[in-house]
Amino acid sequence: MHEMSIAMAVVCQVEEAARAHGAEGVETVTLSVGELAGVVPDALRFSFSLACEGTVLAGAELVTEHVAGRARCESCGGEWATGVPPRLCCTRCGDSRTRLLSGRELGIATVRWAEGPQRARALEEL
Amino acid sequence: MCRVTDLQQAVMARNDDRAEHLRAELAAGGTATVNLLSSPGSGKTALLEAELALARERGVAVAALTADLATENDARRLARSGVPCKQVLTDGLCHLEADMLAGHLAGWLPGDTRLLFVENVGNLVCPASYDLGESLRVVLASVTEGEDKPLKYPTAFGTAQLVLVTKEDIAEAVGFDRDAFLTHVRQVNPGVEVAFTSARAQLGVGVLLERALAVADGAAAHRPVMDRRTAAHGHAHDDGHRHEHAHGHEHGHRDGPEHEHSHGHAHEHGPDQGLSHPHAPAHVRG
Numbered sequence: 360m361h362e363m364s365i366a367m368a369v370v371c372q373v374e375e376a377a378r379a380h381g382a383e384g385v386e387t388v389t390l391s392v393g394e395l396a397g398v399v400p401d402a403l404r405f406s407f408s409l410a411c412e413g414t415v416l417a418g419a420e421l422v423t424e425h426v427a428g429r430a431r432c433e434s435c436g437g438e439w440a441t442g443v444p445p446r447l448c449c450t451r452c453g454d455s456r457t458r459l460l461s462g463r464e465l466g467i468a469t470v471r472w473a474e475g476p477q478r479a480r481a482l483e484e485l
Numbered sequence: 486m487c488r489v490t491d492l493q494q495a496v497m498a499r500n501d502d503r504a505e506h507l508r509a510e511l512a513a514g515g516t517a518t519v520n521l522l523s524s525p526g527s528g529k530t531a532l533l534e535a536e537l538a539l540a541r542e543r544g545v546a547v548a549a550l551t552a553d554l555a556t557e558n559d560a561r562r563l564a565r566s567g568v569p570c571k572q573v574l575t576d577g578l579c580h581l582e583a584d585m586l587a588g589h590l591a592g593w594l595p596g597d598t599r600l601l602f603v604e605n606v607g608n609l610v611c612p613a614s615y616d617l618g619e620s621l622r623v624v625l626a627s628v629t630e631g632e633d634k635p636l637k638y639p640t641a642f643g644t645a646q647l648v649l650v651t652k653e654d655i656a657e658a659v660g661f662d663r664d665a666f667l668t669h670v671r672q673v674n675p676g677v678e679v680a681f682t683s684a685r686a687q688l689g690v691g692v693l694l695e696r697a698l699a700v701a702d703g704a705a706a707h708r709p710v711m712d713r714r715t716a717a718h719g720h721a722h723d724d725g726h727r728h729e730h731a732h733g734h735e736h737g738h739r740d741g742p743e744h745e746h747s748h749g750h751a752h753e754h755g756p757d758q759g760l761s762h763p764h765a766p767a768h769v770r771g
Contacts, residue, residue, distance in 0.1 A: 446672055
């Protein structure tokens, strides 16, 4: 369960960005998660909520965007969806000289900043 | 009114950068690192014991760092080979990160080390996501684990630069289907070498040492399709990148203020500290 380590890395990077942008709160963090990234989105969401506590991200929502795995054959030029577990030999000619076009992504795509601390706003709304 | 920032930052960027620096630092000092990944009980320690003994016999300067959630048993076993060994206890953390490894190497790794073997925490999931600055990533699987292991753990097997099958001496008894295993490895990692070993039968012992030495001497290691760097760059234009980035850094402790994890604690086992040693080894904080 390395999702906690990953969640902490996300929080750390968003905190830095918040300082740079003078933001006081975060509404949503959108992550691109490739299907071959080796990360479980549900475990990540759970860890993220814990990792946000006590930071400028407190109360922020995590949105994950699924990125499908795709590969291309260097030999015949064929392209295919890798699936999970991935099929990384060419599905058309069987060649092993292939490359991955997508699927290993694990990145922060966008951050939507809040006007003020998100946790305080949430409490006010209650 | 809300503002949106298009951040586009890789989450693993910090670990990857740290790993790249560590790889360059170690290379500048003449050291290549081997990262060993496997499930618990696959025989990492037994094979490593045999490889370390062989290295010592051949006069190759090697060192080993072994990470576990608890106990110093593995370092005690490895120390019997007479090479410098260090136990890292991760205090429950399921994997090593580049920063943690750098912290544990500082002040411990002998300067003349040619090969550093890192026995990662027994786990095929989490360690697979973390580059440790290794020059060779090795994934082990024993014949008792089933032929579909590469499909169940595609990140680990898919990023391996060498796959070692262990306990080959009992392959027949447990009905290990070698062809099925090879097919599954090829599906997730076309072109990777698979070697069959048995520490008990002394079968294939030396393959790991030879492959590691070749990479340390500048041979290009296998580039897995799933390697994030290959995938990110789109083509394998930088073979050798892992060990040719030498620049003037010394082996140093580069702990920055950005530490997020406890380093756990570490114990050193010198060559003279075998099983019979009555005293607890020196307790060193990483």
